[in-house]
Amino acid sequence: MSEEVIHKGLEGVFVTKTSICRVNGEEGRLYYYGYPIEVLEKYSSFEETSYLLLYGHLPNRVELDDFTVKMRKSRKISPPILDMIRSFPRESHPMELLQSSINFLSGYVDHKIEHSAYCNCRQTLHQIAQLPTIIAAFHRIKNGQESIAPRDDLNHGANFLYMLRGVAPDREEGEIMDKCLILHAEHGLNASTFTARVVASSLSTCYCSISAAIGSLYGSLHGGANEKVVSMLKEIDSVNDVRPFLEEASRTRRKIMGMGHRVYKAMDPRAVLMEGYLKTLSAKKGNSVNYNMLKEIQKVFREMMDEKEKAIYPNVDFFSGAVYDLMDIPSSLFTPIFAMARAPGWLSHILEQRQDNRIFRPKALFEGPLDREFIPIENR
Numbered sequence: 001m002s003e004e005v006i007h008k009g010l011e012g013v014f015v016t017k018t019s020i021c022r023v024n025g026e027e028g029r030l031y032y033y034g035y036p037i038e039v040l041e042k043y044s045s046f047e048e049t050s051y052l053l054l055y056g057h058l059p060n061r062v063e064l065d066d067f068t069v070k071m072r073k074s075r076k077i078s079p080p081i082l083d084m085i086r087s088f089p090r091e092s093h094p095m096e097l098l099q100s101s102i103n104f105l106s107g108y109v110d111h112k113i114e115h116s117a118y119c120n121c122r123q124t125l126h127q128i129a130q131l132p133t134i135i136a137a138f139h140r141i142k143n144g145q146e147s148i149a150p151r152d153d154l155n156h157g158a159n160f161l162y163m164l165r166g167v168a169p170d171r172e173e174g175e176i177m178d179k180c181l182i183l184h185a186e187h188g189l190n191a192s193t194f195t196a197r198v199v200a201s202s203l204s205t206c207y208c209s210i211s212a213a214i215g216s217l218y219g220s221l222h223g224g225a226n227e228k229v230v231s232m233l234k235e236i237d238s239v240n241d242v243r244p245f246l247e248e249a250s251r252t253r254r255k256i257m258g259m260g261h262r263v264y265k266a267m268d269p270r271a272v273l274m275e276g277y278l279k280t281l282s283a284k285k286g287n288s289v290n291y292n293m294l295k296e297i298q299k300v301f302r303e304m305m306d307e308k309e310k311a312i313y314p315n316v317d318f319f320s321g322a323v324y325d326l327m328d329i330p331s332s333l334f335t336p337i338f339a340m341a342r343a344p345g346w347l348s349h350i351l352e353q354r355q356d357n358r359i360f361r362p363k364a365l366f367e368g369p370l371d372r373e374f375i376p377i378e379n380r
C-alpha cells in the first residue's frame, strides 16, 4: 500500500482474514461459518446460532443441551446490577445504560478466569444471556414498572418479549423474535465489530471490547436506521402519499431510510426474511398499514432507481422496525435489540482476533505545522 493513499472509512482495505462471515454483496448472500442465513433462519435457534459463532461448528445434541442450559441459567442479573439499572438516569438512552452495564457486569465475574487478557469468551455467556434482561429491566423501571425475572423454559427471543411485557408471547411471535435475533447476530467487519477487534487487539478483556462495540453501534450511521424507517412511515401517513413523498425526496436528495447498503448491491437477504415476518404479523394482528406502505415505497423507489440505473435495494432495516412495532416494542429499543443480537458475533470476532493477534496501529498523514515557537502565556 502506498504511504500517501488515504482510505477514508477504510473502504476496500483488508485488515485480517476471517472464517466467520461472508457477505456476498453482488448476489445478496450471507453466510455464518459457511451456513447460508436462510438455512440458519429456517432450522436453527438464536441459542444454537450463538454456539456456532462461539465455537465455529454446529453443536451435537448434548453440546446444544448443555449450552442452552448454561445460557438460560445465566439470564438472571444480580441485585447490584439491578440496583445500578434502577439508579441510572431515566432520561438516558438504553444504549448508554447497556454500554455502562457491560463494564459493571465485568466487576461481578471470576477475576481469575475472565479478567486475564486471554479470558475465554465462551465462559462469559452472560454477556449474551444478560443483555435482554438488562434492556427489559431498564425499560420497565423507566416506565414505573417492576422488572421481571427471566424464565428458562422460553427461547431467547420469547423470553425477551416476556420480560418486556410481563406476559409470554404466543409460540409464533416468540419464534419470530428469536429469528430476528438470528438475522442480526453477525455481519462481518462493520464499524462495531471492527471496534471490538481493535480493543481486543491490545489484549484488553472481552468486556471492554464489547462495551466499546456497543458505543460504536449507538451512532446513527450504524444502528438505528429501522427507528428512522418507522418515523418515515408516520411522516408519509398513507399509501397514497408514498409517490409524492419519494418524488420530493428525490428532488431534495433526501435519503430513503432502510434503502441502500455499502456492501449489498442486491436485495439484502435478511430483508427478504424480515418481510415474511412482517407479512405474517400484519395478517395476525389485522393491521397491514405499515406493510402496505413499505411495499408501495419498495415498488415506487425501484422504478425510480431503475430509471437512474442505481443498484439501491431494501436493507434489513427496511422491514425490521415495522416488525418490532407490531410486537409493541418501542422504537427506543430497536438499537438495543440489535446490540443484544450482535453480542455472539462480536465475541466470535474477539476470539478470532486472539488466534493470530497483532495490535491495530494504522497511520495518519500528518499535515500540521512543526517546530512552532512556544510563546509564554502572558504574551499570547
Ligand SMILES: CC(C)(COP(=O)(O)OP(=O)(O)OC[C@H]1O[C@@H](n2cnc3c(N)ncnc32)[C@H](O)[C@@H]1OP(=O)(O)O)[C@@H](O)C(=O)NCCC(=O)NCCS
Residues within 6 Å of the ligand: 225, 254, 255, 256, 257, 258, 259, 260, 261, 262, 263, 310, 312, 315, 316, 317
Ligand atoms: C447504508 C448507506 C449509509 C450506505 O452508504 P454508502 O455506501 O456510503 O453510499 P452513499 O451514501 O455514498 O450513496 C451512494 C449513492 O446512492 C444514493 N443513495 C444511497 N442510499 C440511498 C437511499 N437510502 N436513498 C436514496 N439514495 C440513496 C446516494 O444519494 C448516492 O447517490 P449519488 O451517487 O448520486 O451521490 C446509505 O445507503 C444510506 O444512508 N442508507 C439509508 C440509511 C440506512 O438504511 N442505513 C441502514 C444500513 S443497514
